[in-house]
Amino acid sequence: MKTVTRTILYPATALLLGSAFSSCDRNDSEVVTPEKTESQHVRLLVADQTSTAVHLLDPKKKAQESFQASFGGATLYPTGSGRFAAFVSGANNSVEFFDSGIEAHGDHAHTKGTPKWALTKSAAVKPAHFTVQGSSIAIFGDGDGKLHITNESQLHLATTTTAVPVGSAHHGAVITFANNTYAVSDKATTGATPWRVKIVNAQGNEVGSPSGIAVTNIHGNATDGSVAVFGTPQGILKVQSSGQQELIPYPASFGSNWLSSLSYGASAKTFLGMNATAGLHMVNPVAKTFTSLGGITQYTRAVYDAAGQDILVLQADGKLSIFDGATGAKKIDKSLTGLLPDVATVVPFLTATKTHVYITNATQGKVHMLDKATLAEKHTFSVGGAPSRIVMIGADLSGEGDH
Template sequence: MQNLTRTLLKPAAAMLFAGILASCDKNESEKAAPEKLESQHVRLLVTDQTSPAVTLLTPNKKSQETFQGSFAGAALYPTGSGRFAALVYGANNLVEFFDSGIEAHGDHAHIKGSPKWALTKAAAAKPAHFSVQGSSIAIFGDSDGKLHNINETELHTSTSTRAISVGSPHHGAVITFLNGTYAVSDKAATGAAPWRVKIVNAQGIEVGSPSGITTTNIHGNATDGVTALFGTPQGILKVQNSGQQELMPYPASFGANWLSSLSYGAHAKTFLGMSATAGLHLVNPVAKTFTSVGGITQYARALYDAAGQDILVLQADGRLLVFDGATGAKKAEKSVLNLIPDVTAAAPFLTASSSYIYLTNASQGKVHMLDKTTLAEKHTFSVGGTPSRITLIGADLNGEGSE
């Protein structure tokens, strides 16, 4: 019996020893997998609905600092380099610029001083449309029919933008082509229609032959730098920088609905058309096709991430979805009602880096940071007030150099 006991104990001891080794290996593995951090140079700028407070978030350090803008409720747009953000106060006839202090250079970024306000201000009358191409910035003033333009390199040296008359005042649209010309909407001086798009140079002079294509309305625009798309009730108006224009008819399934908002995803190299009635569609201006994104017809927010790689969609029922911007394939889906119980009361604004999604929560004064792959919450910034618009500036990079 003694021999039998010894024989049974040996395998048991071996199993125990193996278990200890496995446990050690697991612990070592867990220690070897550090927490995934946001890129070092990513910054988030957040404006407030009811106060001029502007909050700058540094997710990598989970830190924040507050600045004072000129007015409450600014819309936010990043400049072409991502170094600056434009704060557009449509009701207050003003645009001002905020400098993140981060300048991207290919695979690394330079620190360019501390975060601060730029010198330039644009006194546009009811500024509503903002366009960038490279370092060029253009703003359309609805109430003055003027383009207000400037180069990023001038934002700390010029007190104001240059104003160029391009037509009669109207709720317009503008895009900037790579060749330095602009495609701008042009409405009849009296009456509701017709509308058309014309191409003007940096002096506001129309170039090329005027197009004979007119529509009953124009709203929404996007460009890849060579081709521009404008939303109209008659179809998507495709405008080349050469001046050539054509209307792309909507699918019969649209009925009377049309795409009144458009975006271009630079990384995905696709156009996204949107409306509250027609839903979300990838628009291919070459094949002249419209491809539904996830069969979505109703949404609270929809946009490309900061790189123009993925499409972020927030549904009215609280579902957050991520789609591949090139193919439209769904990559992630999860409800955020545990964070924001009612997304329809004050629809959150959102943006995303390559790794994280950021969601404003106006009712609780928070900004939620979610893992882009799992949509799990990783951090909450308590910014106070009623945070509204949010945009990513700086650079989604880790390499650093100082100047």
């Protein structure tokens, strides 16, 4: 038999208790902020430092799945739509693609099957540079001097990428313009110099007049689709899709240092240049200026978040800082020394969505999920092994479309 217990409050008692609850629990000026949860279509893909283990994390459900890549220690890149991620293994002449099974459509997303490996693989020799523009994908093979081209729409249909010769084999750089041309480094066949950048079409033919600007080295590149920037010892080489080129000199304070790594933040619409000695600088190729980011000269990792809006900087002392990618203003910083081992010895990788930061902990086999506004830890994924590279794929959206 089910027993029901009722408590009867007589009027006087009820009045007293009601007053007590009102005075103790109610605060008309208090605003309760609901805890932020991750978007339902966000996925984190994590590659192991040495093994072929791959982990797909669903932070909304606090769930994970395991897969196996062809090779361990790959570098990960999201495609333009965010649906796929490329696993680039230069040492093994391999590029393969993983499908999140989630496709973004403006303000909502669709589930497209289950997470799995795509059909397409690339046989580029020593692939090292990966570039996307919309659904277009291009990989530069350092060992064969070729562009290896494909499109997201072909990743479940074609077995391989299309190889396009564009010059001699070298440790190069490439970006894709929105007009379907490519700006690619071109190195002299003998000797160390000169280097230049040329623009080619999808058939590998140079378009426009060759540039007369030559430099002694090229490393690092980024683009907004119409303007590209390349790092060189002589300055930032600005290349426009129209074919115009210009060398922007560094500030005198750089000395012999040069920005050899460059990134573009799509939402912030800014470029970030990096150098282990010169530090972090926001590069404005229109105004031709270099602005130090937070005065930081020593860092272990600096990346835009997945949307390209905020800049995450992890310093050697374990401090994590977040900057507004458009203005360079600091939003928050916090020491993570209680969460992570010595970050200077085993450098973590990190990414972020609109609401959370994700950082790998190879020493302890974990991925930490932090609140982006406070940097407080919200969850830890125990994945085992030595989790290293991490990218966000899927969509930072919660709506599910009906078409």
